[in-house]
Amino acid sequence: MAETAALVNGYTVTPVDKDTWRITDIFQDYMYLVQGKERAALIDTGMGQPGLSRVVSALTDRPVIVLNTHGHLDHVGCNQEFDTIYMHPSDREVLGQHRSQAYREKIRSLAGDAGLVLTEEELQSIICLGDQSEPRPLQDCQMIELGGRKLEVIHTPGHTGGSVCFLDEDARQLFSGDTICHLGVMLSFPESVPVSGFADTVRKLKARERQIEKIYPGHHAVPLDCGYFDQYLECAARLLNDPEGGTAEHSVFDDFYRYFYKDVSLTYKTVE
Numbered sequence: 009m010a011e012t013a014a015l016v017n018g019y020t021v022t023p024v025d026k027d028t029w030r031i032t033d034i035f036q037d038y039m040y041l042v043q044g045k046e047r048a049a050l051i052d053t054g055m056g057q058p059g060l061s062r063v064v065s066a067l068t069d070r071p072v073i074v075l076n077t078h079g080h081l082d083h084v085g086c087n088q089e090f091d092t093i094y095m096h097p098s099d100r101e102v103l104g105q106h107r108s109q110a111y112r113e114k115i116r117s118l119a120g121d122a123g124l125v126l127t128e129e130e131l132q133s134i135i136c137l138g139d140q141s142e143p144r145p146l147q148d149c150q151m152i153e154l155g156g157r158k159l160e161v162i163h164t165p166g167h168t169g170g171s172v173c174f175l176d177e178d179a180r181q182l183f184s185g186d187t188i189c190h191l192g193v194m195l196s197f198p199e200s201v202p203v204s205g206f207a208d209t210v211r212k213l214k215a216r217e218r219q220i221e222k223i224y225p226g227h228h229a230v231p232l233d234c235g236y237f238d239q240y241l242e243c244a245a246r247l248l249n250d251p252e253g254g255t256a257e258h259s260v261f262d263d264f265y266r267y268f269y270k271d272v273s274l275t276y277k278t279v280e
């Protein structure tokens with residue numbers, strides 16, 4: 009299908025196939041709406057740009073559940089606009105940290121850079137969970153039934169301990185969040201797992217590669233092919249053999265190292 013992007017309520021909507029859409033917020037975070045016959049799953053909710061639920065209801069008339077790939081603020085920002093949220097329990101702590109006022113202020117400033125002025129009410133609602141005190145748990149191998157379509161939860165610790173990917177085996181689509189991305193995967197957070205653990209995760213995904221034609225990540229180039237598994241495995245192997253081989257990077261929040269290989273890179277603090 010030819011990709012024709014449309015602007016809906018300030019979000020960019022790009023069809024993936026007749027029952028799947030990629031939704032992009034102004035911060036260039038990707039969400040995916042995966043529709044079955046009985047309900048639809050929204051994979052991630054972006055940075056908190058208000059009005060995502062109206063975009064979703066313009067695309068599907070089915071009940072919607074939210075599936076978070078992990079607990080970072082640029083994937084959970086509009087959770088409060090939906091009733092039913094699922095996330096792996098290992099990311100509860102980082103989700104709690106990202107609900108703090110300091111993170112909301114960061115979002116306000118990023119929104120301002122992107123030309124969006126958030127009202128105080130909108131800012132306060134970002135990364136809240138409505139009536140739910142905690143998201144419902146996801147676990148490895150769980151099947152999410154959507155009616156004639158299902159998503160398998162694959163626990164993929166790396167970027168965070170509670171990161172998951174979602175596999176639609178029939179459509180051969182893997183929704184990978186920040187676990188597999190073009191350019192790089194960040195393993196430099198306190199909530200990240202060691203490089204060796206990330207390599208185990210990529211091996212787990214590579215074991216499924218015959219069931220995957222296209223990978224739909226949370227950022228950057230899309231879609232990706234399974235060659236990215238090999239690039240990340242090689243990048244991790246080289247890094248484990250050459251812990252001094254990374255380049256120092258500094259951001260306003262953090263200092264870390266980045267190890268490059270072909271189209272990918274891994275950020276890290278120490279190599280284990």
Ligand SMILES: [Zn+2]
Nearest residue numbers: 078080167186
């Ligand atoms: Zn993340």
